[in-house]
Amino acid sequence: METTIQDTLTFLGAAGTVTGSKTLLESSGSRILIDCGLFQGLKELRQLNWVNLPISIDSIDVVLLTHAHLDHCGYLPVLAKNGYKGPIHCTQASKELTNIILLDSAKIQEEDAERANTHNYTKHKKAKPLYTVEDVHKTMKLFVTHDYNEWVIHSSEIKFCFRNSGHILGAAMVEIQKNEQKILFSGDLGRAKPLLLYPRKVIKEADVLILESTYGDRIHSEQNAKRELQKVILDTYERKGILMIPTFAVERAQELMFLLHELRNTESIPDIPIYLDSPMGINATNVYDNYPDLHNLSRLVIREMYENVHYISDYEQSRNIVLDSKPKIVLAGSGMLEGGRIIHYLNNHMSSKKNTLLFVGFQGAGTRGRAILEGAREIKFFGQYHTINCEVKSIMGLSGHADQEEIIEWLEGFRKLPQRIFLNHGEPHQRDALRSKINYLFPEIDVVLPQPYIPYPVEETE
Ligand SMILES: [Zn+2]
Known part of the structure; x- marks a missing residue:
């Protein structure tokens, strides 16, 4: 279909790292944020939680949340605190788990700020938490929940749907259908045979895939x-x-x-x-x-x-x-x-x-x-x-993420392979390794390793 303005994807986190997952899809005048996670681990990453997003928060129309892990949901209260009033869509189980995880996160941040002030770590100004328990309560009021496989109409052109990703309870991939085009966000992709959950859904087709690569360089232990x-x-x-x-x-x-x-x-x-x-x-x-x-x-x-x-x-x-x-x-x-x-x-x-x-x-x-x-x-x-x-x-056999073989096995389930794959949610060597493997097995796919904050066209331009 002819579009005058190219749809774009901007990776506001989890591009070359495994935390801070936030991907902005701009399409048909809509700004859709997929996941809104906290940066964790290294100090230079954690500091990014204090940097303003490069877009105004009230210009985001809708947030779609894949699952309740902090690196995917932990920044939501910052959005709510700064005026986001739109819906946050996810599954019902994800909502319940997110509530638990965000309350814990807010409590830790309040305690850390209090400790910093007591011990006077910050000499010149008072330390403040990134967000509070109160902000989490405000955030949770924005949630709208859905079953797996239920289509939700966003606009006359765009609808979306959550598919089981087999990663943690309630975790989902997000399928976005825009007219004839399908954009799929894997979220965190689960194992081929998870211990307690049902295996991730086999997807038959997508035009564009945003794929995680946490274990893109590894094969999990065969040991039991x-x-x-x-x-x-x-x-x-x-x-x-x-x-x-x-x-x-x-x-x-x-x-x-x-x-x-x-x-x-x-x-x-x-x-x-x-x-x-x-x-x-x-x-x-x-x-x-x-x-x-x-x-x-x-x-x-x-x-x-x-x-x-x-x-x-x-x-x-x-x-x-x-x-x-x-x-x-x-x-x-x-x-x-x-x-x-x-x-x-x-x-x-x-x-x-x-x-x-x-x-x-x-x-x-x-x-x-x-x-x-x-x-x-x-x-x-x-x-x-x-x-x-x-x-x-x-014991690494208990990982909740698919390893390289399991990611490839899942890709082999596609009847119509994506033309473009953006690899996110992986450290540099992990996504490099996965790109090489995909290039080798499926040379027809254009594999992109996105850098943070740069808008990428969803489709290749001629
Ligand atoms: Zn996860």
Whole structure:
């Protein structure tokens, strides 16, 4: 179709990084923002959260949210705080999880600002949080929810629809149909065979694809995550140690509880106390419970799985468990050791050889988790350096992101391949590797590695 003004895509985040996901589609006079995430990890990235967007916030017509992870939703309250009054569309499960995650994020930011002011880190002016709990309440009022596969009319030319992406509960790809043209945003693409969720939808056709590339350079371990977990548990138990697992509240906590339940049920591990010391993890698990149609766990399994785990939300209770040095398994946030209760466990138990620190998820650049995985034997928290003497292990088989093979396998499901693929949400070597692979296998596709803040034409111009 003849258009006078070219449709454009501008990557306001997650271009060459894995956080701050925000993609602006300008089409037929509409400004559609897909995801609105927070930058995390390295300080120079986090500082971007304080830089104004290059467009005026009230010129955004609509926000489409793929899923509830902070790097996709964590900047929404800044929008609401600065006057955005339009709708934020997503699935109902995403809305519930986003509420939990944003409230936690606001609380951390309020506490950080308060601490900075108390300790006078900022000498000249008062530190302010990026947003507050109040801003989150304002944000949540803008949400409009939909089922998977339900078409939503945006204008006479544009409609959109959420498709299961198999990444976390409620997570979706966004399909945008403009007249005859289809633009597909993969969001975070799930595994070919997720542990608890239904696999990502096979899409048959799209003209343009915006594809994540978090694991664009990697193939996940073939090893069985359950067996690996069993081995780490038995080794730690033999040393009478504590197994500390930094756990993401959404999906990973529920997957671990499920695996622990299976190991327990088959007597593959001894009867060790298991704690979920994470109020956010407990809240997210309750949301899981509300959506039996979105995962493959039966009511019975869910009940049994909960019975094996002690939920700790109370702070005093948490402190008692932290101080106790008896063998146990602890699941606590945050998943990349950027804060939360897991730090207290590290503070008390990381110095002993009998204990184990086990990573079960992606560790972003600039995080304490990444530093340890890359060999650091000392990390800084509570204002001082601490030596790591405990065992450090990792199981990568539990990732929520498709690896290179799984991304390619999903692309092979297309009957009509996209003419153009924009690779976002990956560090430079990850998206480079994925581009090479796609170029090799599908030479007819134009693969673009977008740079932040530059508007790209959706279609190639002659
Ligand atoms: Zn995600």
